[in-house]
Structures are given as structure tokens and as C-alpha cells.
Amino acid sequence: MSSSSSSEQKLLDKFNKVTESTINSRYFTSILQQLKRELYNKNYIDAFNEEEFLEAYLARYVPSRSIIYYRMFKEMNIKDNAKIISIGGGAGSEMAGLQHYLEDNDIKGVKLDILDIGKWDRVIDKLGTTFRESLAVDFYNKDVLSDEIDYTGYNMVTLFFTISELLIQSKKMTFKLLDNLNSCPVGTEFVVIESCALSNVMINNKEYSIKFLLDYNLNKKWQLINYTPSRWFRLEEDYKYPIKLENSRCFICIYKKISP
Numbered sequence: 664m665s666s667s668s669s670s671e672q673k674l675l676d677k678f679n680k681v682t683e684s685t686i687n688s689r690y691f692t693s694i695l696q697q698l699k700r701e702l703y704n705k706n707y708i709d710a711f712n713e714e715e716f717l718e719a720y721l722a723r724y725v726p727s728r729s730i731i732y733y734r735m736f737k738e739m740n741i742k743d744n745a746k747i748i749s750i751g752g753g754a755g756s757e758m759a760g761l762q763h764y765l766e767d768n769d770i771k772g773v774k775l776d777i778l779d780i781g782k783w784d785r786v787i788d789k790l791g792t793t794f795r796e797s798l799a800v801d802f803y804n805k806d807v808l809s810d811e812i813d814y815t816g817y818n819m820v821t822l823f824f825t826i827s828e829l830l831i832q833s834k835k836m837t838f839k840l841l842d843n844l845n846s847c848p849v850g851t852e853f854v855v856i857e858s859c860a861l862s863n864v865m866i867n868n869k870e871y872s873i874k875f876l877l878d879y880n881l882n883k884k885w886q887l888i889n890y891t892p893s894r895w896f897r898l899e900e901d902y903k904y905p906i907k908l909e910n911s912r913c914f915i916c917i918y919k920k921i922s923p
């Protein structure tokens with residue numbers, strides 16, 4: 664195993680401890696089936712509203728996602744004392760991927776604020792027992808489309824696997840959220856990752872790419888510094904985790920705030 668694969672396996676080992684009792688529960692398979700049905704039907708609010716669905720999501724999807732984010736944070740070169748805010752990060756994938764990266768690289772003083780409409784408090788507390796070295800975390804139960812949120816003072820804003828959910832709830836309010844990000848200081852990076860399967864949305868019977876909508880709404884205050892239209896995040900076949908891990912194909916947009 665290469666050193667990066669063995670580090671990713673260590674990340675999965677941390678999850679083994681956190682998700683073992685959920686996976687071993689006799690109800691796990693049927694709860695996961697119900698959850699998959701809700702996600703397939705894009706009933707996201709229902710999917711993220713039941714405690715047992717949240718635990719199942721943590722066990723099934725968060726470990727694979729956290730490896731994607733671990734790889735991303737590695738490339739983004741996070742520095743000591745960085746302040747990061749994760750929109751829709753309640754499931755803890757961003758927290759786990761970031762914490763593992765910081766611990767691996769001995770980076771100190773990083774603060775992560777997580778915003779999510781789902782009641783993920785218990786999941787974040789549970790992850791906090793294992794993913795705690797080098798990272799301070801606060802969770803805020805917020806609807807980012809209607810609650811007032813202060814985006815000043817962050818070095819990075821992440822929106823991972825969440826933008827299409829926001830657009831389904833309200834396109835107008837999602838555009839307003841993008842406008843609110845203008846309060847970020849110059850130099851802030853705004854990083855969007857979404858599945859390629861969800862890269863387009865319909866507005867008034869016309870199909871638009873999410874990338875186009877981001878560019879259009881972020882306008883002149885942000886510069887697109889990296890755009891990857893399609894990237895496979897494949898996990899090694901010999902990784903050990905008690906249930907299936909997921910490969911994902913995503914698009915990535917990274918913007919930098921360039922004017923006040």
C-alpha cells in the first residue's frame with residue numbers, strides 16, 4: 664500500500680469505531696433501504712430529518728466522502744489557524760476529512776464552523792470523540808437559505824455535495840446566498856463540489872449548468888481559479904471497511920474573492 668493509501672485506510676479505521684454499532688444493528692439494512700429511496704426521490708429534507716437515517720448516512724456515505732475531502736484539503740494546502748465554514752456539512756464528512764489531513768500534516772489551530780438544516784448535532788458529537796485532534800469544530804443548526812449568516816472572517820467556504828439540494832429548495836434563495844458570500848473578505852476561497860450526475864438544473868424550461876449559474880451569480884467579485892468538469896474519486900479495492908465504499912465522479916469549482 665502506498666503512503667497515501669495507508670493514510671486513507673487509517674481514516675477508514677477511525678470510522679470503524681464510530682459506525683460499528685450502527686452497521687451491526689439488525690435494522691441497519693432496512694433503514695438504509697428507506698434512506699436510499701428518499702435520496703433517490705430527492706426527498707432530501709425527509710432523508711435528513713430522522714435520527715436513524717442520519718446514523719445510516721454516517722455509516723454508509725460519510726467515510727467515502729471524507730476520503731474525497733481529505734484528498735481535496737491536501738491539494739488546497741490549508742495553513743495553521745485557518746478558519747473554514749462548511750455549508751451543508753452536518754454529516755461530518757468535511758470535518759473527518761479535514762481533521763485527518765491536519766493530523767497527518769501537523770497543522771494547528773484550525774477552526775471549522777458547520778452549517779446545516781438537519782439535526783446533525785449528535786452525529787458531530789459522536790465524530791468528535793474520534794476526530795478531535797488538531798481541529799476545533801462548532802455546529803450551527805441553520806437553514807442557509809433563510810437564516811441570517813455572517814460569512815466574514817473565513818479563509819475558506821465549502822459547499823460540498825449540497826448545491827443541487829439548495830437549488831431544488833429555492834433557486835432564488837440560492838442565488839441570494841451566493842450574493843451574501845460577497846461579505847467574505849478578499850482572499851477567501853469558495854469551493855464547490857457536486858456529483859456530475861447533478862451538474863445541470865432546469866430554470867423556466869431551459870437547462871443550465873450549475874457552473875454557469877455560479878459564474879453568473881458570483882459575478883465580478885470572485886475569480887474562478889480552478890474548474891474541473893469531471894474527476895473520478897476512486898477508492899482502492901482493498902480498503903477495509905465493513906460495508907460498500909463509493910467511487911464518485913464530481914465537478915469542482917474553486918473561486919477566490921478578488922474585490923471587496
Ligand SMILES: C[S@@+](CC[C@H](N)C(=O)[O-])C[C@H]1O[C@@H](n2cnc3c(N)ncnc32)[C@H](O)[C@@H]1O
Pocket residue numbers: 707711724725728750751752753754755756757778779780781805806807808823824825828829832
Ligand atoms: C447530500 S448532503 C451532503 C452532506 C455533506 N456535505 C457530505 O458530503 O457528506 C447535503 C446536506 O445539506 C444539508 N442542507 C440541505 N438544505 C439545506 C439548507 N437549506 N440549509 C442548510 N443545510 C442544508 C442537508 O441537511 C445535508 O446534510
